[in-house]
Ligand SMILES: Cc1cc2nc3c(=O)[nH]c(=O)nc-3n(C[C@H](O)[C@H](O)[C@H](O)COP(=O)(O)OP(=O)(O)OC[C@H]3O[C@@H](n4cnc5c(N)ncnc54)[C@H](O)[C@@H]3O)c2cc1C
Ligand code: FES
């Protein structure tokens with residue numbers, strides 16, 4: 419079986435893979451990092467979003483072999499080593515940006531990618547960017563609000579508490 | 580997924596060699612179409628030849644005749660941010676799927692796949708682009724041969740796509756909200772020699788040029804020049820998302836909007 423090596427959350431990660439091993443399977447099953455979720459079989463839900471070389475990708479729609487040498491960030495690598503939540507995570511917590519939490523890892527990773535590209539997005543820009551992240555619980559409102567708050571913007575004008 | 584191997588060559592020459600080694604081998608670009616297909620076991624390649632490690636088919640440049648030349652393995656996100664010389668093309672790329680799809684999916688993969696609802700085929704046909712492969716140049720008018728069917732021969736790899744830059748252009752997509760593909764999309768481009776109108780998402784034959792609209796717009800580039808023009812619903816895709824008649828109606832609406840947007 420071929421071997422793949424990459425950096426995951428700042429640490430070297432190496433493992434045996436098959437050609438068909440998806441990046442998400444390598445992350446969840448070889449590295450036991452189960453924060454990255456799989457919500458669909460059709461590349462549509464975004465629960466599996468991680469960053470590969472700084473870009474948001476669906477780890478269910480990329481082969482592990484394609485991540486050879488890459489720098490991968492998963493939800494486990496987002497908080498500080500002592501467990502302090504990062505700004506986006508803290509904002510999701512404060513603004514109730516989650517209910518069951520299944521979509522949350524992907525939402526947080528997409529939100530972080532958005533804020534890296536566009537530090538003060540409008541509400542419309544946030545909704546547009548989250549097009550590939552499906553949430554079955556929240557109705558998105560508090561997710562959008564959390565991301566606005568994480569970007570340091572006033573959220574009092576966003577209706578509906 | 581059935582089992583297969585992956586090879587990651589770094590040159591087109593090596594990729595072609597690996598590809599022709601077996602009839603069961605297949606190129607892999609961004610995987611945003613191929614991986615979902617493999618998951619459904621609708622394909623069973625022996626070896627996937629990844630094109631993502633080949634630098635010579637990535638990036639955007641301009642040739643001596645002012646055409647925008649895009650490497651086949653250039654992602655939608657890179658076209659969205661890097662094809663500023665052709666704003667309608669950059670805008671089209673920036674609305675394909677979602678950000679994560681755009682960070683992996685490539686122009687070469689989209690054109691090779693020729694999904695009847697994909698966006699890039701409309702841009703390529705609407706611009707009279709040239710699809711360059713490892714062995715030849717193919718004019719867009721000869722390249723698209725029906726749903727999921729192209730002029731590509733087995734073992735042939737798209738390396739680059741060359742777009743002549745129009746005076747004005749716009750793409751209007753009526754999104755199918757679940758898939759984010761085009762329920763109907765229309766690309767309109769005005770060149771010195773005339774106007775081209777390419778329609779995706781509508782016909783059972785895949786992307787096509789609407790010649791009556793081209794003729795009308797070539798003499799008067801305005802939405803009003805399209806008044807009274809319509810296409811029949813026969814031969815249009817009819818499914819749970821919309822009937823053939825509905826799609827035919829949308830083609831006319833989206834064409835008018837594209838002309839207005841092009842200014
Ligand atoms: C959720 C979602 C939403 C999407 N929305 C849209 C949309 O709105 N509009 C749209 O147009 N598309 C959409 N797509 C499709 C997306 O644009 C794909 O990226 C694209 O169609 C295929 O490109 P790829 O690089 O991913 O190719 P792959 O999936 O890797 O390959 C596709 C096919 O092309 C072949 N191939 C790949 N590269 C080459 C090459 N250089 N030469 C010869 N053959 C090659 C492969 O063998 C395969 O058969 C969406 C996809 C998803 C998952
Ligand atoms: S698991 Fe649904 S998009 Fe990856």
Ligand code: FES
Nearest residue numbers: 517521553554555
């Ligand atoms: S919180 Fe349950 S799916 Fe989003």
